[in-house]
Amino acid sequence: MRILALLPLLALAPGCHNACQKLCDDIYEYGQECGFEPTKDDLKACYDAEASSEQTRDKRAQCRMNAADLREEWECQDLIPYFDPPEEDSAGGDAWLDLLEAMSDSGGAP
Numbered sequence: 001m002r003i004l005a006l007l008p009l010l011a012l013a014p015g016c017h018n019a020c021q022k023l024c025d026d027i028y029e030y031g032q033e034c035g036f037e038p039t040k041d042d043l044k045a046c047y048d049a050e051a052s053s054e055q056t057r058d059k060r061a062q063c064r065m066n067a068a069d070l071r072e073e074w075e076c077q078d079l080i081p082y083f084d085p086p087e088e089d090s091a092g093g094d095a096w097l098d099l100l101e102a103m104s105d106s107g108g109a110p
Contacts, residue, residue, distance in 0.1 A: 024043060
């Protein structure tokens with residue numbers, strides 16, 4: 001009987017994500033903490049891009065390292081170009097992909 005009581009909670013549980021999709025979650029949460037207003041559409045675009053990308057062992061390791069360093073290496077002001085781009089250059093979810101690429105290229109530092 002107790003198992004039946006847990007079924008609604010299981011329906012709300014997030015799906016499985018790879019390490020890079022987990023980084024999408026971390027960026028979304030950190031953006032909110034910094035006062036930005038990331039959208040669920042941005043998050044979904046990030047998930048989709050990271051689901052279709054080639055997930056090598058090195059790529060997963062890089063994403064795990066970047067997730068661990070996100071708050072230590074990146075200050076809120078470093079996120080401005082990715083969360084609050086100029087109106088004429090508003091890229092939405094693409095800006096997040098640029099952030100993921102910037103993190104990978106720099107080894108996690110801005």
